[in-house]
Amino acid sequence: MLPPKMANAFRNIISAETRDTVSRLFIQDGRRHWKGYAISFLFMGIMAGTTSGLAYLMGDVINRIFVEQNSNAIWILSGAVVALSVIKGFSAYGQAVALAKVGNRIVADNQKRVLDRLLMQDVTYFSGSHTAEIMMRFNTGAQAARNVLNLIITSLGRDLLSVIGLTLVMIIQDPFMAMIGFVVMPIAIGGVRSLIRKVQKIFSREFHSAIQIMTESIDAFQGIRTIKSFTLEDVQRERIFERIDKMEKASNRMMRAQSQSGPLMEALGGVAIGLVVMYAGWGVLHGGRTPGEFFSVITALLLCYEPAKRLARLNIDLTTHLMGARMLFAILDRPATEADAPGTPELAIKGGGVVFDEVVFSYREGEPVLRGLSFVAEPGQTTALVGPSGGGKSTVMNLLERFYEVESGVITIDGQNIDSVTRHSLRKAIGFVSQDVFLFTGTVRENIAAGRPGATEEEIIAAARSAHAHDFIMGFEGGYDSRVGERGTQLSGGQRQRIAIARAFLKDAPILLLDEATAALDSESEAEVQKALNELQRNRTTLVIAHRLQTVINADKICVIEKGRVVESGRHDELVAKRGRYFTFHQLQFAGQQERLSA
Structure with a gap:
């Protein structure tokens, strides 16, 4: 037992929050x-x-x-x-x-x-x-x-x-x-007693200063190409040095208070x-x-x-x-926002047909991105989404994978509302390849195997062959054990894309999402990647986002999306014949190409 005076002193200086x-x-x-x-x-x-x-x-x-x-x-x-x-x-x-x-x-x-x-x-x-x-x-x-x-x-x-x-x-x-x-x-x-509040305030400022230093340092390291391209080294150095100096002063104040x-x-x-x-x-x-x-x-x-x-x-x-x-x-204490309710059924894939029915969605309140968007992606066919930037094409894919929840309207797969099935079964049924490929820090093998953990070596190699990636992988000194670097920085853009496609091949999902998968590639790399994508799309329900129309002219259906709505849909030749919005995009792109060729 502490003496009464000492016990009272401890109780007085320890706040209720601290005790809790x-x-x-x-x-x-x-x-x-x-x-x-x-x-x-x-x-x-x-x-x-x-x-x-x-x-x-x-x-x-x-x-x-x-x-x-x-x-x-x-x-x-x-x-x-x-x-x-x-x-x-x-x-x-x-x-x-x-x-x-x-x-x-x-x-x-x-x-x-x-x-x-x-x-x-x-x-x-x-x-x-x-x-x-x-x-x-x-x-x-x-x-x-x-x-x-x-x-x-x-x-x-x-x-x-x-x-x-x-x-x-x-x-x-x-x-x-x-x-x-x-x-x-x-x-x-x-x-x-008088030092406690002072230390709390100083530590709070010190913690936020540490976050700012780490935030700007990470931005600088990850954006090093941009920094060097725009000669921003001095600007970044001065900004981060200023943060470090403030952190030093806060640390000194903390030490003085504690001492x-x-x-x-x-x-x-x-x-x-x-x-x-x-x-x-x-x-x-x-x-x-x-x-x-x-x-x-x-x-x-x-x-x-x-x-x-x-x-x-x-x-x-x-x-x-x-x-x-x-x-x-x-x-x-944060609620698990992606926790499925007990007893939620799993998605049962039959053909993989996708339907958007009057879907409304906003990232920020009062700024709708989708305004009653409706379309049907038939099972086993390729549906292309085209239109100006900001129209809501990428949002369609975000909503289909339930990264965000719709405000109104319904999205179904084979007649099942995706809001009523488990997220795990939904995402397991979807393969995804985007323009901005993310590779994990590790080996080529590990990044391909992420498509289906537990896959055999033979299955990984087969997926790489299907993605036209096996040959360049074997050209590396370490083969499939070669390190890809942070976010795949030790590989070219085309190589990263084909590893991502190999990952999608290995997953073998019945529904495939392609978000500008060839947009950032040169002509030679694009040709190789497009071959792999053509094989990957076979017998799958595929949604493709594309700005370059030549990559989707063979799609079974093309939906033109503007301001959150489908304003036109049909095959390439049908839309060109209508001379509507698609025809306008087509003329602008191909006229520009003709001018470049004639020049």
Whole structure:
């Protein structure tokens, strides 16, 4: 039990929010790992006991060896000191290993929980948050949970038990001297109260500064080609340097605030030791007390100083970690926006026919992108979506994969409303190849295998052959084990596209979405990729987005989309004969090509 003054001081400086956060951490993580914490706590108790024992033995060491001059006591007391020190050393090792093991497990568990929760968020969450902020919360939050629990367990098991044990030694030797410690401790704890809010504000600014630095650094690294092309090195350097300077100043303010408790503790500690020395020294010289009692109390007080100082700083040290823990809970408490209701049926594919019926959708309120869009993509046929930029073509694909939810209207596949089936079964039935190919950091094999995890080597190679990728892959020194670099930067555009197509071949989904899959390629690469795409489209329901009409003139149906509606649909020759919007696009593109050829 803490003395009433000390307990009240702790309650006064620990806010309700802090208590709630700590309670949740103990319920969520501490309770599951109580055995590990109990072992660590036991070792810390042994450490506190041996520390107290060493302080108590100092009285016998001084009295029996130096006062009584008992030669046998030299061996007995020396052996006891060595034994206690060895036990303390092994206990320190045991508690450090036990605490680290539990702490690492908590970090791993929380990272898994956070990742699971993030993967259950919809695309809107990620489009509204920078990668740097998500990563900061992912790492800082998981580690903060461990740090809070470890700090509290260490403070209670090592520091508080040591203070209690050493205080008992002082009480046994001289109760009045122990009272000096009881007076000083609440003053020291109360002295740090004014620092708590200051540290919280500074840490909040420091965290957001760190996010800004990481955000702009990631943008600079990922956009290095643009930066160099526009000679923006100096601009980016100055901007990020300014952020770093602000971060440095915030860190210095944080350190000053955290260190302000040091002078207070040093001064109060010096006062306590001075008073004890004065009282104990007078007692030895004039009060009939033994030198052993004097040295035992002084040793206990000196050993008590560091753990008492750490206890006084506990709330300040907890502040930064608790803010990180709250960031963890902010993610864990987010509703899983892509969680399917229990019992939701899976999509049953028959032919793969897709129907959009009066679909309305907006990314931002009051700015509709689709305004009652309707069309039918027949099973096993290719339907092309053409029209001016911003008309809603890519939105069609986003809605078909349920990256976003429609505001009104219905999208069906083989007569099944896609809102009423599981997202997993829906997306499993759809293959996707876009202009902006994303390759994972890893090998060529791993990126193709992402189309169907668990695929055999023969199936991966067969998919690569179908995508006209096998030959260039085997031209690499590492073959299928060649690294592709971050986002595939070690490959050409055509190579990235064909690996993405191989991935789609391996998935073998009945519905295929192609979003400008050849738009960024040169003529030679486009020809190779188009061969692969023609094979991939065979016997699949295919939706194609294209700005270059020559890539879709053989489509079974072409839908012209403008301002969120289908304004024309039919085959290429039918639309040209109508001389409507498609004919206008056709004339503009092919007239431009004729001019370039004649030039």
